[in-house]
Amino acid sequence: MTPTPALLEVSDLRVHYHTSRGAVQAVNGISFSIREGERFGLVGESGSGKSTIALALLRLIRPPGKIETGRVVLDGVALRDLSEEGMRRARLAGIALVAQGAMNSLNPILRVKEQIRDGLNDHGLRLSGKAFETRVAELLASVGLKRDVADLFPHELSGGMKQRVCIAIAISLKPKLIIADEPTSALDVVVQRQVMDTLVAVQSQLGASVILIGHDMGLMAQVVNRVGIMYAGDLVEVSPVADLFREPLHPYSQLLIASLPSLHQKEAFQGIPGLPPSLLNRPAGCPFRSRCPHAMERCAVETPPLREVRPDQRVACHLY
Amino acid sequence: METAPLLEAIHATKVFGGGFLGKGAGTVALNNFSLRVDAEPPAITAIVGESGSGKTTLARLLLGLAAPTTGEVRYRGKDLRGLSREERRRFLRDVQVIFQDPYEVYNPFYKVDHVLSTPIAKFGLAKSKDEARALMEETLNAVGLRPEETLGRHPHQLSGGQRQRIMVARALLLQPRLIIADEPVSMVDASLRATILESLRQLHLRFGISIVYITHDLTTAYQIGHNIVVMYRGEVAEAGDVEPVVKTPRHPYTQLLIGSIPSADPNQPWQRHELPVDAAAPVATGAVGCKFAGRCPCEMPVCREAVPPLFRTESRQVAACFLYRDRPTLDGADLDRVMAVPASPPVHTLVAGG
Known part of the structure; x- marks a missing residue:
């Protein structure tokens, strides 16, 4: 049941950070796909590997990190097979x-328009003075900023405005996929909504897909179409957002959603007891089993694969 | 007998910069702010605000880490600046703090025991090593940590959540009357956030400690607080019993804030407000009128002419907004009149050293 074709196919992506104490298995062989025009949320706690995935998709992992295995296909192009130069061109444009x-x-010492020009020039797009001014004004307008912002320096802008300038730069070459890694984590809640509105507006304008990375489940509920839940380097559940909040499948997703405080009713805070496992020398089996209320013997020996157990709902858990 | 409150800010104003030789207008971080914290009955007061609201400045004033430009902060009726040595020592026991960053407060060279053993030694809380150890274990247990998994470790061997709970344990150790918690969970993950807040709440319930919980997160403020003060650019926008303030907010700013929180329910769509984008210029001294007027959907001419006082919209709620000018006003120094008084919980004390 995949109504729209996939824009991005990721299979068996594995990223390790090689330290003196061994390999930190930050991303542990995950597979997922992003459909055309969809907003996909990638959720997880710090250290769950979500930002590493973003960097890996862009091939921006630096030593001691290394992409061990994996295939990343964007719109028919296998990104890992591209030359360094080819990949550089794919960034921003694709x-x-x-x-x-x-x-x-x-x-800090460049005016906003100069920073936009950098991106365009770097991809061989040299516009004449007039055409460039028009393009900058268009870009700023699409993120809800006035054209005179082009002549300002970053310190003259508020946090929300700066973040929107970054979105304007990100869309300057009309990419097919925008990865937004916690784009509003440093912003106040009122400004956060404005920036999110902007992101959604430019996305639909471009017809692009978005991967939104974050840990705020509320933001996910409001913004994305599907959610992937990361835990200790594994993708443990991928579900449409409505299904996830109505009936989360993975025990971690269930506890995570139960731990969210409500603005409607006072109740005891429910945390998830325990800690995620060390990613160094990962033990076999399910990474969540030490904190899982449903853990069985099988969970200690066999790592559950991510499988589709309901229409469009995938979970990595032996309960299903 | 009327006793002086444990800690109170009285018409406190803090201005940063601009003061030297009287040139230029400074930034008013906190403007004529009053807050009274009683030890009896113990209560949890949440101070909510976005960046620039003055909430951290307030915490620093209450802790005596900064002095108000005008106005006073009093501990048991005496200005913090005029405390005797003995009174200051008592203040440092009675009022404890938990800061935002559970990474920065540790010295990486010491084991985490150090942050617990130092106050025990400084305040003579234990007569022997065994007693000190017992006290440390007991406080760790009280915040839900297993001493055998905590003591003897270095800070980097513990998670952010564990480190922050050790800070809660350290605060508890001195059996304070008040804990000021400044964004205690903003740097920890969601699943651990709940655990830390629950341990704070347990301190209040079991040991009768008052808490001032400072945060940008209205949801946790609602969950943990009896009372709430919503701040906007150094002033009280709305305050009172947390139930009416959160359920039926009266100030347009509080309404905007609550409407901007993304609900973790996809069927409850985000409220849309049409508001001017980025009206977030800093406020200079001498600006007249309501500080929210430039962003307010309900702006009236009077909002640019005078500063709105607190209007008592309900018996347990005040809003600084001219929409309610037909209601009686309340002096900011009498804010405690609209605060809810929680029922006194049974109070336990720590056994060792107590």
Whole structure:
């Protein structure tokens, strides 16, 4: 039951960080696909591997990190087979990143328009003065900023405006896939909604797909179509957002959703007892079993694969 | 007998910068703010605000880490700046703090025991090594940590959640009357957040400790607080019993804030507000009127002419907004009149050293 074709296919992606104490298995052979025009949320706690996935898709993993295995196919092109130069061209044009704290990545001594020009020039797009001004104004307008922002320096902008400038740069070459890694984690809740509205607006304007990485389940519920839940380097559940919140399948997803405080009713805080396992020398079996209320003997020996157990709902758990 | 409150801010104003030789206008971080914290009956007061609301400045004033530009902060009726040596020592026991960052407060060279053994030694809480150990174990148990998994470790061997709970244990160790928790869970993961907040709440319930919980997160403020103060650019926008304030917010800012929280329910869509994008210029001294006026969907001419006082919209709720100008006003210093008084929980004390 896949109504829309896949834009991105990721299979068996495995990323390790090689340290003096051994390999940290940050991403442990995960597979998923992103459909055309969809917003896909990637959720997990710190250290679950979600940002590493973003970097791996863009081939931006730096030593001691290394992509061990995996195939990443974007719109028919196998990204890992591209030359370094080919990959550089694919970034921004095919797949763009709005990084965590992207607003602090703006160059403090360049005006906004110069930073937009950098991206275009780097991809061989040299526009004449007039055409460039028009393009910048269009880009700023699409993220809800006035054209005079083009002449400002980053320090003259608020956090929300800077984040929108970063979105404008990310879409400047009309990518097919936008990866937004915690794009609003440093912003206030009111500004967060404005930035999210902007992201959704440019996405539908471009017809692009979005991977939204984060840990705020509320944000996921409001913004994305499907959610992938990461735990200790594994993708443990992939479900449409409505199904996930109505009937989460994986015990971790269930506890995670139960731990969310409500604004409607006072109740005791329910945490998830225990800690995620060390990613160094990962034990065999299910990574969640030490914290799982349903753990069985089988969970200690056999790692459950991610399988489709309901229409469009996938889970990695022996209960199903 | 009327006793002085444990800790109170009285018309406290804090201005940063601009003061030297009187040139330029400073930034008003906190403006004429009053808050009274009683030890009896113990209560949890949540202070909610976004960045720039003055909530951290308030915490620093209450802790005596900064002095107000005008106004006072009083501990048991005496200005913090005029405490005697003995009173200061008592203040440092009575009022404890938990900071935002559970990574920065540790010295990486010491074992985590150090943060617990130091106050025990400084305040003479235990007569022997065994007694000190017993006290440490007991406080760790009280916050849901297993001493055998915690003591003897270095900070980097523990998770952020564990480290933050050790900070809660350290605060408890001194059997304070008040804990000021400044964004205690904003840097830990969701699944651990609940555990830390629950251990804070347990301190209140079991040991009768008052808590000032400072946060940007209205949802946890609602869950843990009896009372709430919503701040906007250094001033109280709305305050009172947490139930009416969160369920029926009156100030347009509180309404905007609550409407902006993404609900973890896909069937409950995000509220859309049409609001001017980025009206977030800093406020200079001398600006007149309501600080929210530029972003407010209900703005009236009067909002640019005068600063709205607190209007008592319900018996346990005040809002600083001219929409309610037909209601009686309340002086900011009398905020405690609209605060809920929680039923006194049974109080336990720590056995060792107590």
